[in-house]
Amino acid sequence: MSNLFEAAGLDDGAPRPLADRLRPKSLDEVVGQDHLLAGTGPIARMRAQGRLASMILWGPPGVGKTTIARLLATDSGLEFEPISAVFSGVADLKKVFDRARARRQAGRGTLLFVDEIHRFNRAQQDGFLPVVEEGVVTLVGATTENPSFELNAALLSRAQVLVLKRLDAAALGLLLDRAEAETGKSLPVEADAREGLIAMADGDGRYLLNLAEELFALDRTGKMDLREIGEVLQRRAPVYDKDREEHYNIISALHKSVRGSDPDAALYWLARMLEGGEDPLYIVRRVVRMASEDIGLADSSALHAALAAKDAYDFLGSPEGELAIAQAVVHMACAPKSNAVYKGYKRARAAARETGSLMPPKHILNAPTKLMKSEGYGAGYEYDHDADGGVSGQDYFPDEMTDRPVFYEPKDIGREAAIRERLERWRAKRVSRRG
Template identity: 60%
Template sequence: MSLFAGQAPRPLADRMRPAHLHEVVGQDHLLGPEGPLGRMVAAGALSSLILWGPPGTGKTTIARLLAEVSDLHFEAISAIQSGVVELRKIFEAARRRREGGQGTLLFCDEIHRFNRAQQDAFLPVVEDGTVTLVGATTENPSFELNGALLSRCRVLVLRALDEAALGALVARAEAALGAPLRLTDEARAALLSLAGGDGRYLLNLVEQVATLPGEEVLDPAGLGRVLQRRMATHDKAGDGHYDLLSAFHKSLRGSDVQAALYYAARMMVGGEAPEVVFRRLLCAASEDVGTADPQAMVQVISAWDAYERVGWPEAKLFMAQAITYVATAPKSNAAYMGFTRALAAAERSAHLPPPLSVLNAPTKMMKELGYHAGYQYDHDAPEAYAGQDFLPEALRAEIFFTPNERGFEREIRKRLDYWAGLKARRGG
């Protein structure tokens, strides 16, 4: 290390790294006395771990401090910059260290970026205890890590820092800086909101505010002028994409229009393609509204078409209208479930022919065989309903579609009951 390395300027986030596990904020569910890491440390029995959580929640810091309290040599690598050759060198050094009586905690950042073959390289050294692996990932381990590695590690979920944890970080930073930030209470709240649960990013913002010249106390508008706005976190190819889509669809299904509008806004602010939102909206209009309000699909398709014709930002009007319509529409999955039951019946009864009466008879031979015999043209019957059987005989007792009493399905139910009554009176 250079003689002057200690004099080089360091970012506030680096200077503020906790020196002890109890200084880590926002992860008490893991580090508290009853948390899994708290119990491991107390028992002196640290196992290999996968730390899964959003950026800036303390994954690297926790790994480093775990090594200290467990008296393990700390070795850190990044999956972005390392390959199997580097891993082999680290494993060999860990073996030599182990022979000398010291264990190794190997911290692997972005471990999900290793391919399956590279992940397999960890298996023997984790299995025999050559290293205690602590992998960090922002992606769902069950999708990104192979099963063999997961079976040898415990997955722990870190949470995005809440307002209390972020507030504690700011207070700690102000103490280290020796002066409070020149912010109104409203601007301070806006600063915490800008961080988006990321402690490292928050400390970077604090440093920018603390180094501003002058004595002006900033309100939210002033804070917005001096800070670059943080882009919304939304990985369009990762878990965030599917999590927000899931929350959006379930909000629509649950008739929570406030949440549906919010999650759609989250996706749009995060740069999601509008067709992704409309596609999910259209699915909900059919799957969850269905025939309780057949206009729901029409509304969504019309809004989607208008969106493409006009474009953003005016087109947000059409998206909002479609979302509020679907979210507040009466709900029924009767059509969807009816077709699901019909598909299952079709799988097991594909050998059954339709009744001969409903089949056309374009040739003399087919007529002689009874094709089309007894068919009744419904428009010639009273109420335009002849009450014929169209299902194969073995399936005539099956009921696939059962409308409920919500919305337009109430009218559909009345019609079905009416036709059933006509059929019964006519001896069908």
């Protein structure tokens, strides 16, 4: 079937959406995916070698996954058999497999295109394995979700994962050029509004062509500016799924921008999350972690700032309270960075697991009873406040730990520079007392 309208049983004279009319007729017409289709790209190599392997096409909506699969079938002389995991079940798959086996006996091959393949459960995904291994079908799956998390390892081992990119401004601009050529009309927009239209699409070519079709339908003679098209068209919501991979990708980008001391990038990723509908308190919890993990005692006020942002948001709510979160994020990004406490704590936990249940040295144990005193509890303890400089230099590790580990190594930055200088003096005093 050459297009979706034929699949629906409609003839060529039926009205067709612009996006369908502009569907590429060959792989050379596909825009924005040259890393796969041109030169030494994996699909280009398959075509050059005259072989087509099973594959998973992973990418955002509207970048050509279905189109590429359909054109691969045509290019390879295979029957294009499309199904959707949203609407299909085991019975539907069995019928598809039976038809593919019948074609194979007749000497014809089948390209099985499975849209939203990640929506099939694990057992259903396993059902593809024998027909792929036997060569009954060449499987091309399409997914917007990370295959590493959503697809069985066995299926992934039999199919190459190819990543499609969101369409950039150049690719989207080419689609608008084709739309104008197809309709014989110029878009009724000024130059800056044309750029704004491309930005509205957010990398989705199908959505862009739907927007263009709405503008053509206005049949205006004058050109609209950016404000006017914003009033006429509905801006596409940013791609952001609070329960899926994008959620973790963007919170990671925020955290690493803060760690990298880039307040501008940090504010951008914060805004992306809030615009996408993320729970602000989830973000604040991550900011608190940043304060302890990445800043620590280099700026001890960072943790207070993070907790204050949480209290401010609790008090004000959205949108006013979001400014307090932004302030905390900028504070974290601009603060001196030290992971010394974080690393020291990890070392201490490892040592605690290794050493088991060692007792503290007796001189730092309390002795509330005569028996405990007779056992030496508290004997020889020195009250540090009475010592010269407020530090006695006594040993506080278990007696069995003869090698005194150093867990906390402050950096020579921010407040930790002064802490480092003090600790060097105090540690030297302990070493001298031990002889």
